[in-house]
Amino acid sequence: MNSELPDSVTSRIGVSQTRRYQVTARDIRRFAQAIGATDPVHSDEAYARTTRYGTIVAPPLFCQSLTYDEVPPEQLPADGSPVELAVPIPAQRAVGGGSEYTIERLVRAGEAITVTSTLKDVYTRQGKSGLLYLVVVETRFAAEDGQPVATEVATYIKRV
Amino acid sequence: MTTPRAVLAGASLPVPLPELAVTPDHTQLFMFSAVTWNRHHIHYSKDAAVAEGLPDVVVQRALLGNFLARLLTGWLGEAGELRELSWKVLSSATPGRTLRCQGDVIGREADPAAPGLRCEVRIIDEHGTLIAAGKAKLVLHSLPS
Numbered sequence: 001m002n003s004e005l006p007d008s009v010t011s012r013i014g015v016s017q018t019r020r021y022q023v024t025a026r027d028i029r030r031f032a033q034a035i036g037a038t039d040p041v042h043s044d045e046a047y048a049r050t051t052r053y054g055t056i057v058a059p060p061l062f063c064q065s066l067t068y069d070e071v072p073p074e075q076l077p078a079d080g081s082p083v084e085l086a087v088p089i090p091a092q093r094a095v096g097g098g099s100e101y102t103i104e105r106l107v108r109a110g111e112a113i114t115v116t117s118t119l120k121d122v123y124t125r126q127g128k129s130g131l132l133y134l135v136v137v138e139t140r141f142a143a144e145d146g147q148p149v150a151t152e153v154a155t156y157i158k159r160v
Numbered sequence: 161m162t163t164p165r166a167v168l169a170g171a172s173l174p175v176p177l178p179e180l181a182v183t184p185d186h187t188q189l190f191m192f193s194a195v196t197w198n199r200h201h202i203h204y205s206k207d208a209a210v211a212e213g214l215p216d217v218v219v220q221r222a223l224l225g226n227f228l229a230r231l232l233t234g235w236l237g238e239a240g241e242l243r244e245l246s247w248k249v250l251s252s253a254t255p256g257r258t259l260r261c262q263g264d265v266i267g268r269e270a271d272p273a274a275p276g277l278r279c280e281v282r283i284i285d286e287h288g289t290l291i292a293a294g295k296a297k298l299v300l301h302s303l304p305s
Contacts, residue, residue: 034191035226036182060229060242064222065195080199093212096221098248
């Protein structure tokens with residue numbers, strides 16, 4: 001199964017990091033612009049008050065903007081890839097493989113979100129051009145009352 | 161266009177969703193890397209991307225997911241919300257190329273307490289290459305009684 005993986009990798013599976021962010025209307029507006037979402041419920045408070053939400057809400061996958069830890073640049077891998085993927089495997093080239101994203105409710109401007117990032121799994125698969133390492137990271141997003149807002153399980157593919 | 165309510169009420173499945181065409185450019189990739197604080201060089205340096213065997217800088221996995229989310233929420237409007245979305249990246253997408261985001265409603269849960277729809281979604285580039293494919297679950301808001 002995972003015979004290619006050293007103990008230094010398997011011992012990290014299940015390890016979590018937690019951070020907390022205050023979400024602002026500006027964060028939501030910028031995320032909406034970046035994905036090309038033009039619905040004014042993401043940017044116009046007066047309009048948003050007339051909707052069922054009563055305030056500015058984020059696009060459904062907004063919590064992706066809270067996923068990667070903002071470590072100082074010198075702590076990033078040489079390719080700038082997120083530290084969440086930086087497990088000690090003999091493969092450096094990373095690409096995004098896939099995602100399973102669950103939305104409990106839309107994030108509102110002004111609320112604090114607690115982010116818990118966990119290395120869920122690392123496994124290998126034989127690809128067309130050699131051995132692939134798949135790194136699975138789960139990120140849970142919770143509101144101040146502890147209730148879940150969203151969860152993403154993302155798979156990254158690393159090649160030698 | 162068949163509305164979400166009409167699909168829930170019994171329209172013959174599958175029901176195709178209105179296609180969303182997007183053409184991400186370098187500016188959009190830059191903005192998305194910035195708002196997600198994704199500093200991975202394959203999204204901004206063509207030299208680095210090519211050195212890693214990629215055709216050019218590549219559209220982020222997460223941004224592809226947001227295009228699919230826009231496909232779904234654009235059709236839903238105020239009728240409901242996206243509850244689950246899963247997708248796999250099957251081929252690299254590069255800036256300047258048009259991506260056609262498509263989907264079909266393939267199932268419905270008519271339970272009045274939790275009405276929902278299940279969809280298949282995909283992104284195809286201008287050459288017909290399948291860039292991403294996935295599934296989604298939508299929940300419809302209860303109608304006022």
